[in-house]
Amino acid sequence: MKILVIGSGGREHALAWKLAQSPGVEVFAAPGNPGIAQVGKCMAGEPREAAEAIGADLTVVGPEVPLVAGVVDEFRSRGLKIVGPNRAAARLEGSKIFAKNFLTKRKIPTAEFVTMENADEARAALDRFGFPVVLKADGLAAGKGVVIAHDRAEAEGALATLTGKLVIEEFLQGREVSFIALCDGKNVVPLAATQDHKTVFDGDQGPNTGGMGAYCDAAILDEAQTREVMDRVIRPTVEATGFTGFLYAGLMMTAAGPKVLEFNVRLGDPETQPLMHRMTSDLAPVLLAAATGGLSGVQLEWRSGPSVCVVLASGGYPGAYETGKPIQGIEAAEATGATVFQAGTRPSAQGVETAGGRVLGVTSGGADLPAAVASAYAAVRQIHFDGMHYRTDIGRKGLQRYNIRNVGT
Ligand code: AMP
Numbered sequence: 001m002k003i004l005v006i007g008s009g010g011r012e013h014a015l016a017w018k019l020a021q022s023p024g025v026e027v028f029a030a031p032g033n034p035g036i037a038q039v040g041k042c043m044a045g046e047p048r049e050a051a052e053a054i055g056a057d058l059t060v061v062g063p064e065v066p067l068v069a070g071v072v073d074e075f076r077s078r079g080l081k082i083v084g085p086n087r088a089a090a091r092l093e094g095s096k097i098f099a100k101n102f103l104t105k106r107k108i109p110t111a112e113f114v115t116m117e118n119a120d121e122a123r124a125a126l127d128r129f130g131f132p133v134v135l136k137a138d139g140l141a142a143g144k145g146v147v148i149a150h151d152r153a154e155a156e157g158a159l160a161t162l163t164g165k166l167v168i169e170e171f172l173q174g175r176e177v178s179f180i181a182l183c184d185g186k187n188v189v190p191l192a193a194t195q196d197h198k199t200v201f202d203g204d205q206g207p208n209t210g211g212m213g214a215y216c217d218a219a220i221l222d223e224a225q226t227r228e229v230m231d232r233v234i235r236p237t238v239e240a241t242g243f244t245g246f247l248y249a250g251l252m253m254t255a256a257g258p259k260v261l262e263f264n265v266r267l268g269d270p271e272t273q274p275l276m277h278r279m280t281s282d283l284a285p286v287l288l289a290a291a292t293g294g295l296s297g298v299q300l301e302w303r304s305g306p307s308v309c310v311v312l313a314s315g316g317y318p319g320a321y322e323t324g325k326p327i328q329g330i331e332a333a334e335a336t337g338a339t340v341f342q343a344g345t346r347p348s349a350q351g352v353e354t355a356g357g358r359v360l361g362v363t364s365g366g367a368d369l370p371a372a373v374a375s376a377y378a379a380v381r382q383i384h385f386d387g388m389h390y391r392t393d394i395g396r397k398g399l400q401r402y403n404i405r406n407v408g409t
């Protein structure tokens with residue numbers, strides 16, 4: 001079976017790496033990256049042309065941008081099998097206002113909110129919420145269109161940077177969980193829960209990024225919580241939209257139960273890295289089932305120990321950063337037993353060099369969370385590039401149970 005992965009980041013490297021382990025599967029990527037090139041063939045040009053050129057049996061879409069642009073509709077109109085939502089369903093991620101109105105209409109728990117036509121209208125509405133308050137740009141913003149303002153001055157400053165329509169919403173307190181389910185339009189298979197680390201600095205400080213690290217651990221949600229998320233969030237959404245592909249609910253586990261912070265219509269990045277690392281099921285047949293309405297009765301299996309991914313970022317990220325820095329130590333890191341997923345890299349004369357903000361996702365497992373975290377950071381310490389920075393506290397919420405703070409220093 002020939003499977004094409006659309007995208008070029010760490011999430012796509014993890015997917016390609018996992019699919020390459022499926023018996024009889026040949027992996028292709030459009031456009032891919034140097035890490036993906038180690039497990040599959042990278043194709044230039046439009047994804048649909050690539051799929052037709054290789055005679056792909058199945059395509060799976062990584063990032064949101066092609067989904068929101070309608071790549072699934074395009075593939076299906078040509079009779080090509082693909083895992084992902086159509087353009088209409090992708091609005092759950094493409095527009096925060098659409099998503100909030102959908103959640104309200106379907107009585108799915110989420111933060112109280114108002115929508116605003118522009119920043120001036122929003123300024124006038126600030127007082128209704130008190131502080132902290134959450135300000136969100138309506139459209140796609142690569143994880144950076146959300147500002148949590150702690151006082152009026154911060155809110156005014158943020159409003160000066162956010163353009164177009166906005167959502168203002170209630171600040172929710174609790175533990176944040178990424179809950180992803182694979183859907184075939186009717187049937188739903190939950191993946192294991194993960195936890196992302198959105199801010200750039202340790203202790204959840206600093207501006208939001210696309211995600212600085214994630215871990216996957218059975219302890220993140222118990223069975224009752226998983227059932228509640230499935231019953232109150234995931235199933236009602238799939239019933240109402242006929243969703244196909246990966247539905248990702250960003251949740252706040254509040255005292256009043258799970259509430260939806262956002263929907264994504266794809267796998268998370270970096271959540272996919274520990275998910276693929278920890279999954280023991282053969283993924284290719286499951287994806288094929290998702291593309292053909294065959295997920296009834298399918299379940300996914302996981303190793304009992306957790307997996308942890310630490311993102312290594314370019315100096316300056318999530319702000320401006322330089323590229324072209326030579327990367328050393330990937331092989332040494334993998335010699336410790338870790339897997340290094342490549343995100344913002346490109347080939348250079350010496351090997352690979354930096355080409356993006358989030359450069360690598362160093363991923364490892366262990367018998368328990370402290371062991372998995374220690375193992376990931378032992379591998380991180382083998383890698384170097386100019387300006388490299390990373391959080392030293394990935395897994396912190398889970399580690400609190402063990403009375404452990406940082407092991408990554
Ligand atoms: P979003 O892209 O909507 O998930 O927002 C990015 C991040 O901002 C989330 O992962 C949360 O950490 C934070 N956030 C978003 N909405 C809220 C909220 N209503 N209350 C508290 N934190 C939030």
Ligand code: GLY
Nearest residue numbers: 210211268269270
């Ligand atoms: N890690 C968050 C996201 O993929 O949106």
